Amino acid sequence: MAELSEPDPMPRPPALKFDLLAKCSVTKARASTLHLPHGAVPLPIFMPVATQASLKGLTYEQLDATGCRLCLNNTYHLGLKPGQEVLDHVGGAHKFQGWKHNILTGSGSFQMVSLLKLAKVTEEGVRFLSPHDGSPMLLTPEHSISLQNSIGSDIIMQLDDVIATTSPDLERMTEAMRRSVRWLDRCIAAHKYPERQNLFCIIQGGLDLNLRQECCEAMVKRDTPGIAIGGLSGGEDKESYCKVVKTCTSLLPDNKPRYVMGVGYPEDLVVSVALGADMFDCVWPTRTARFGNAVTAHGVLNLRNAIYGNDFGPIEEGCKCTTCRSREDGGMGATRSYLNHLVSKETVGAHLLTIHNVFYQLDLMRRVRESILEDRFPQFIHDFFNKLYPHGANKPDWAKKALATVGIVL
Amino acid sequence: MDTSRLSELPVEMLSFTILSAAARATPRIGRLSVPQRKAILTPGFVATTSRGIIPHIAPDVQAKHTHIPGVYLPIEDFLDKAPKQTPPIYNIPPLPNLSRLRRFTTQPDDTLLILGLRRPIPVDAPLTNSNEAFTIYTSVGFRHEKVDDYIEAATVLQPDIFIAPADVVYTTTRSIKRTEKILDRSSTWLDRTLRAQTDAETDTPFPPIFAPILPIAPEQQQLYLSDLTNHSNISGLAIYDPIALPGIPDSLASLPRFSLFPPSSPHTILSHINAGIDIFTIPFIGEASDAGLALSFSFPPPSPSSNSTTPEPLAIDLALPIHNTSLEPLSPNCDCHACDTCTRAYMQHLLSAKEMLGWTFLQLHNHAIMHRFFAGIRASIKAGTWEADVIAFNELYEAELPAKTGAGPRIRGYQYRSGPGEKKRNGKGYGNLDRVAVAGAEVGGGLGAELAEAVEQQDVVMETAVDVPGDKIEESG
Ligand SMILES: [Zn+2]
Ligand SMILES: [Zn+2]
Numbered sequence: 001m002a003e004l005s006e007p008d009p010m011p012r013p014p015a016l017k018f019d020l021l022a023k024c025s026v027t028k029a030r031a032s033t034l035h036l037p038h039g040a041v042p043l044p045i046f047m048p049v050a051t052q053a054s055l056k057g058l059t060y061e062q063l064d065a066t067g068c069r070l071c072l073n074n075t076y077h078l079g080l081k082p083g084q085e086v087l088d089h090v091g092g093a094h095k096f097q098g099w100k101h102n103i104l105t106g107s108g109s110f111q112m113v114s115l116l117k118l119a120k121v122t123e124e125g126v127r128f129l130s131p132h133d134g135s136p137m138l139l140t141p142e143h144s145i146s147l148q149n150s151i152g153s154d155i156i157m158q159l160d161d162v163i164a165t166t167s168p169d170l171e172r173m174t175e176a177m178r179r180s181v182r183w184l185d186r187c188i189a190a191h192k193y194p195e196r197q198n199l200f201c202i203i204q205g206g207l208d209l210n211l212r213q214e215c216c217e218a219m220v221k222r223d224t225p226g227i228a229i230g231g232l233s234g235g236e237d238k239e240s241y242c243k244v245v246k247t248c249t250s251l252l253p254d255n256k257p258r259y260v261m262g263v264g265y266p267e268d269l270v271v272s273v274a275l276g277a278d279m280f281d282c283v284w285p286t287r288t289a290r291f292g293n294a295v296t297a298h299g300v301l302n303l304r305n306a307i308y309g310n311d312f313g314p315i316e317e318g319c320k321c322t323t324c325r326s327r328e329d330g331g332m333g334a335t336r337s338y339l340n341h342l343v344s345k346e347t348v349g350a351h352l353l354t355i356h357n358v359f360y361q362l363d364l365m366r367r368v369r370e371s372i373l374e375d376r377f378p379q380f381i382h383d384f385f386n387k388l389y390p391h392g393a394n395k396p397d398w399a400k401k402a403l404a405t406v407g408i409v410l
Numbered sequence: 411m412d413t414s415r416l417s418e419l420p421v422e423m424l425s426f427t428i429l430s431a432a433a434r435a436t437p438r439i440g441r442l443s444v445p446q447r448k449a450i451l452t453p454g455f456v457a458t459t460s461r462g463i464i465p466h467i468a469p470d471v472q473a474k475h476t477h478i479p480g481v482y483l484p485i486e487d488f489l490d491k492a493p494k495q496t497p498p499i500y501n502i503p504p505l506p507n508l509s510r511l512r513r514f515t516t517q518p519d520d521t522l523l524i525l526g527l528r529r530p531i532p533v534d535a536p537l538t539n540s541n542e543a544f545t546i547y548t549s550v551g552f553r554h555e556k557v558d559d560y561i562e563a564a565t566v567l568q569p570d571i572f573i574a575p576a577d578v579v580y581t582t583t584r585s586i587k588r589t590e591k592i593l594d595r596s597s598t599w600l601d602r603t604l605r606a607q608t609d610a611e612t613d614t615p616f617p618p619i620f621a622p623i624l625p626i627a628p629e630q631q632q633l634y635l636s637d638l639t640n641h642s643n644i645s646g647l648a649i650y651d652p653i654a655l656p657g658i659p660d661s662l663a664s665l666p667r668f669s670l671f672p673p674s675s676p677h678t679i680l681s682h683i684n685a686g687i688d689i690f691t692i693p694f695i696g697e698a699s700d701a702g703l704a705l706s707f708s709f710p711p712p713s714p715s716s717n718s719t720t721p722e723p724l725a726i727d728l729a730l731p732i733h734n735t736s737l738e739p740l741s742p743n744c745d746c747h748a749c750d751t752c753t754r755a756y757m758q759h760l761l762s763a764k765e766m767l768g769w770t771f772l773q774l775h776n777h778a779i780m781h782r783f784f785a786g787i788r789a790s791i792k793a794g795t796w797e798a799d800v801i802a803f804n805e806l807y808e809a810e811l812p813a814k815t816g817a818g819p820r821i822r823g824y825q826y827r828s829g830p831g832e833k834k835r836n837g838k839g840y841g842n843l844d845r846v847a848v849a850g851a852e853v854g855g856g857l858g859a860e861l862a863e864a865v866e867q868q869d870v871v872m873e874t875a876v877d878v879p880g881d882k883i884e885e886s887g
Contacts, residue, residue, distance in 0.1 A: 053759065057766030059471060060751065082734055082759045089735045090755055098751040309491065310498050322470050327508070332469050332516045337498045338462070341488075341514075345549060346461050347766045347819060351468045 007185060007222045014225030015154070015196045018257055024377040027406040028249060028276035031372035034257055036154045037196055038094070038102040041070045042369055043257060043278040046269060046361040047104060048286055052077045053097040055358070056286045057351040060099050065322055066359040067366070069101045070154070072281050076108030079147045080132065092152030104155040104281070106261075107144045107202075109162050110230075121161055123179065141186040145199075149192045157228065158187040160202040165236040165244075167206060177204040177211050181218045188222060200259060202230035207240045209247045216251040226257040229277070233262035241268075242275060242402035249276030266295065266364055270384055271399050273368055274377070274406050285361050289353035292343035295360045297387045303339045303353070311336040321359035323352045378408055385410055424571070424618040424645050426666040426688075430791060436686040437796055439788050442646075442666050444570045444618075446507075447522040448479035452666065452688035453679075453791075454784045456480035456522065457777060458530045458696060461487045462515030464777075465696050466769040466819075473518040475747035475774055477781045480522030482670075482691050483511065483569070484529045485560055486546035493553075500566055509568035524620075524668070525569035526648070527560065527578075530693045531672055539577050541595060557599050561606050565614040573648045573668075574603040576622030589626060593634050596624055604641055618645035620668055625650035628657025635659055652685045675810055676707055676724065676783060680800050683787065694811065695780055699772035701814035702729030702761045705779040706741040709786035710799035711806040721808045726754075728772070733758040740771070746778035747771075769819060 017035040024030070032043045048055055048063070049072040055063050063071065073093055082096070090096045093103055109126060119128040125140035141159040148156035160183060161176040163169075184201050191199050201219040205211030219227065229248045232241055245260060252258055257278045263269065264282020272280065285295055292304035296316040301308070303315070312335045314324035325331020334352055342349030371380035381403065389395045400410045428440040443449040450456065457464045457478045464472060464481060472478060488499045499514045511523055527544060535545040535552050543554035557575050564572040577595035579588065600621055607616035621644045624631050631654065638644060639661045646666040649655065655667070668689045673679045679690060698705055703725035714722075726733075726741060739749035740757060748757075748771035760768030790799045 052763040052765055053756075054763070054765040054767045057466075057770060059747075059767065059770065061474075062468070062470065077763075081763055082755065086735050086755060086759075090737060090753065096753075096756055096759075098756070309495075310501050312498075312502050327519065333513070334469075334516050335502065335514070337502060338514055338516060341490075341498065342461055342463070346463060347466050347769065348463045348468050350766065351770075355468075 007218070008188060009221065009223040011194050014194065014198055016198045016225050016257075018225075018255060020254060022373045022375070024274075024372050025375055026378045027274040027381075027403075027408060028246070029273045029368075029372050029377050030254075030276065030278060031369045032257070032278065034278075036070070036102045036198070038100065038154055039069055041102060042366070044269075044273045044365050044368055044372075045070060045279050046264070046285075046365050047072050047279065047281040048358045048361070049074075049281055049283045050097070051283065052081065053093060056290065056354045057347055058354055058358075060097065062322070062351070062355060063099075063358070064101070066355060067362045068358060070104060071099070071101070073097075073103050073105050073151065073153060074108070075105045075144060075147050075151065075157075076110075078105075078151055079108065084147055084150045087147075087150040087152075092150065094152060102155070103151070103153040105148050105151050105153040105157065107148070107157040107159040108139060109144070109159050110261075121176075121179075123182075125159070141183040142190040145187050145190040146192075149197065153197060155198045155200055155226065156191075157200050158184045158202055158224075160184075160204055160230055162204070162231055163206070165206045165231050165234050165240075170208065173206040173208060174211060177206075177215045180204045181215065181222075184219060184222055184224075188224075198225040200224055200226040200228045202228045202261070203248055204231050205244075206231060207236055207244060209243065212244055212247050213251060216248055220251070220253060224256075226259060226279075227252055228259040228261055230261050232260065233282075238268070238396070238398035239401060242271065242398065242405075245272055245277055246275045246402070246405060252276075264361070266361070267385070267388060267396070267399055269361070269364065270368065270381060271402050273365075273372075274381060274403060274408065285357040286354050289357045290344075290350045292339070292349070292353065293357075294339070294353055295357045297384075298390075299388060301336075303336055303343055305340075308336040308340040311340075315339065315353075315356050316360070319356065319359070320363070321356045323356045323359075381408055382410070423615075426646065426664070428664060437683045437787075437791050438686075438688070439791050440666065440688060442522075442689065444522055446520065447570055448520050450479045450522060450689055451784070451788060453683045453690070453787050454479065454688070455690040455692050455780060456482050456524060458691050458693055459483050459487070459515075460529070462517070464773065466699065466766065466773045467777075468770075469516045469518055471747075471770070471774070472521070476777055478521065478777055480524060480570070481517060482524045482526060482530065483515065484526050484532075485555070485563055486528050486532075486548055488514075489546060489555060490548040490550050492555075492559075500563070504568070511567040511569050522571070523569045524571040524573065525563065525567060525617075526573035526670065527555075527575060530670060530691045539579070539595070541598075544575060544577065557602065561599075561603050564603075564606070564617055564619075565610055568614070569617050571620055571646065571668075572603075572617045573620045573670075574622055575599040576624060576648075576650070578622070578625060578650055589630055592624060592626065593631060596622060597634050597637055600638075600641075604643055607643055619643060620646040620648040620666075622648045622650060623654045623658065623667075625671075626654065628654050631657065635662075638662060649687060652682050652687060655686045658686075676709070676807070677804055677809060679783075680709075680787075680803065684800075692780060695776045696773065698725055698811060699769055699776050700819055702727060702768070702772065703776075703812060703814070704728050704740040704757070704772060705776045707779070707783065707803075707807055709783050709803055710790050710795065711803045714806055722806055724807050724811050727812050727814075728754055728757045729761045731758065731762075740775045741779070744775060744778060746775050748775040748778075766819070 015037055019033045022031045034041045034043050047070050051074045053073055119126055125138050127138050130137050144159040160180040163176050201224045203215045205215045259279035260272055260277045263280045264284040269280055292302055294301045294315045322331050323334045327333040371377045385395055395410050424444050426442045428438055430439045440452040441449050459481045489497050491497050502510050502514045504510045533547040537545040537552050543556045546555045560575050577592045610616035635657050639659050649667050649669045651671050666688045669687045672693045705725045707724050733754040736754035738754050752771050790796045
């Protein structure tokens with residue numbers, strides 16, 4: 001197995017400025033502001049996923065109104081549709097979709113490996129058959145970066161070698177981790193616009209803490225403007241997930257944003273912030289909206305359930321999203337009853353729930369941030385879990401254990 | 411104009427002013443106003459709705475980015491739970507200045523709400539109407555709705571305009587006996603509606619009534635029509651088929667005429683304006699949006715491009731790949747929110763990716779095109795160039811909307827029912843990725859959700875058959 005060579009670090013300065021504003025006095029939580037090419041973004045943050053350059057029926061004005069200032073697009077999907085030529089022609093994804101704020105793009109490796117049965121990873125890149133015409137294709141680190149350069153996203157991700165965290169094959173896991181570091185070097189070399197797009201590395205190594213440590217050390221040397229922890233949220237148990245996050249954040253420098261990929265359940269967000277992570281993305285809140293599920297402080301409500309047919313309250317009492325806010329307050333004043341009437345029958349039902357769910361996730365992180373700034377995050381965690389699990393006993397073990405490692409006893 | 415009839419209504423309820431020539435002469439321009447609502451300038455149109463909303467347009471977007479003055483709401487869209495349970499729309503408590511109908515549907519404050527029986531293109535019913543009930547189709551199937559229950563809905567729901575019930579049969583062949591029944595029932599039902607209005611309490615006033623004009627030849631409904639002239643409390647006429655228009659008695663000529671007859675093209679609209687329609691419902695707007703078509707006509711028509719003899723299309727098919735690099739707006743010279751923010755290239759992408767936003771933008775654009783179309787019509791009538799403009803329009807544009815190539819959103823049962831020999835529309839296209847969807851659904855967030863997401867994008871926007879982690883999440887919090 002090839003050993004890692006000495007790195008060529010990222011050219012400076014990066015296209016971002018990271019202001020660390022406060023650290024929780026008990027946990028590892030941080031509050032900061034990330035200044036990106038399309039405006040400042042408060043951290044910790046949840047980023048909704050507009051996979052194909054559109055957030056599930058929301059106009060970008062509606063997305064703007066949820067408070068979103070940074071959303072995801074997917075390189076793999078945009079590379080297929082509309083394709084690089086179109087993106088170059090129209091001048092990038094911001095112009096293409098009419099979004100004035102920041103965009104982060106995944107490299108496409110994740111989709112490649114998880115969606116395409118015949119994908120094969122070699123040192124050169126990922127080989128796969130085109131879903132359009134079955135012709136053989138190759139995605140290299142250079143090509144992924146070139147696509148992301150065409151997309152023009154504010155944060156771009158390296159191509160990494162992703163395998164399921166639960167894979168028992170330590171040798172393959174080690175190979176994937178080291179290959180990801182080598183591919184990072186190729187991505188850095190291929191990146192055309194470091195002064196206006198921020199390349200983030202992705203820590204790999206599965207659930208093996210030694211591999212994670214080796215990867216952190218190697219990648220920190222490359223000095224990318226931000227650091228992602230990848231390969232998680234793939235079906236591993238949550239205890240292992242928390243251990244990996246905590247191990248990595250302990251090895252990462254203070255002065256860079258830390259992004260845990262693919263995480264989105266509210267309790268996962270709150271615990272991960274306590275473990276020192278700053279950025280998260282997940283399709284779950286927007287996807288689940290289309291099936292009638294509303295995310296609230298008291299848990300997820302399936303509004304298709306007949307019990308909501310005559311429930312004339314808002315999705316969540318006091319929610320300030322455009323869907324829930326009263327008419328006098330400039331909102332739509334939609335009731336649970338009306339959503340029950342619409343969901344899975346009219347696309348607008350999905351729009352209204354998506355607005356609520358995205359708002360909920362962003363607002364949760366806003367409140368987390370405020371509590372860190374005022375150094376009352378530990379109390380916030382207690383309140384949050386007490387609301388979600390009103391009968392103390394059934395709070396999840398994994399959360400108790402993880403929080404105990406950072407000084408919180410639930 | 412005859413205003414004696416109007417003066418008998420409480421002034422605050424509804425007024426229709428004819429601004430051109432004599433009431434009897436067509437085409438005519440006018441203005442329908444109800445306090446606190448947008449006025450409908452006529453000829454004009456109201457949007458059609460499905461389950462209380464204009465399809466693909468959330469109420470906040472409707473309020474901010476459309477000029478739509480009013481909407482037509484069919485009662486059958488709200489009665490899924492009846493008769494076993496009281497439908498929620500009857501249970502929702504009204505608020506000050508906020509009727510049950512408006513509160514339930516979240517329709518904007520200034521949108522005029524017109525309540526009627528059935529969807530503009532009703533699903534053909536295997537049941538027949540009875541003396542006491544008419545057939546409706548809800549998301550759970552066909553059934554009878556009692557006429558008296560519908561009449562009661564007028565005071566309970568408080569729409570701005572209430573279409574009185576009529577025994578409307580949506581088939582072309584009809585026996586003489588059936589025609590007699592239609593006349594009998596419709597006039598009984600109208601009488602009951604008017605009596606309910608007289609009996610209404612002051613705290614729940616009966617909304618202005620539009621009386622149905624039946625979809626049969628004028629000579630067949632002569633008696634029914636002359637009966638109408640005996641009622642002073644009719645605020646307008648609901649036209650189920652323009653063939654009946656010549657039969658409207660002179661004393662009713664000053665009433666607004668609201669059409670529930672679906673026009674097939676803008677040319678039909680022009681001819682119906684000539685026949686005397688004031689306010690339209692236009693299902694082809696939504697059909698065009700679902701098909702990926704951006705309407706592109708205007709009235710009066712632009713002068714034809716130099717000696718071209720081929721007619722111009724009425725719409726642009728944005729689902730076609732030729733648009734995928736075009737930075738043009740959806741159609742030239744449009745200032746709608748969609749054209750402001752969305753290029754043809756992006757629209758083509760949204761349609762081919764089956765992203766819901768594509769249909770939203772097309773609905774905004776197509777409603778804006780119709781808004782300008784009617785503004786142009788009113789200006790043309792006012793300027794006295796109407797006849798020449800209609801001829802020029804019919805000459806310049808193709809007769810029908812382009813054939814549909816876009817697959818569109820999934821069509822629900824209550825929107826369309828496939829008859830024998832019809833192919834199921836928008837069938838499933840999962841193919842061999844089906845299994846992944848199920849696996850994805852089990853994992854939950856993260857990878858599972860993303861997998862399922864990607865699979866879903868192969869086909870469906872909102873599938874109800876495949877469930878997601880939802881139920882499990884509810885348990886685990
Ligand atoms: Zn809400
Ligand atoms: Zn437009």
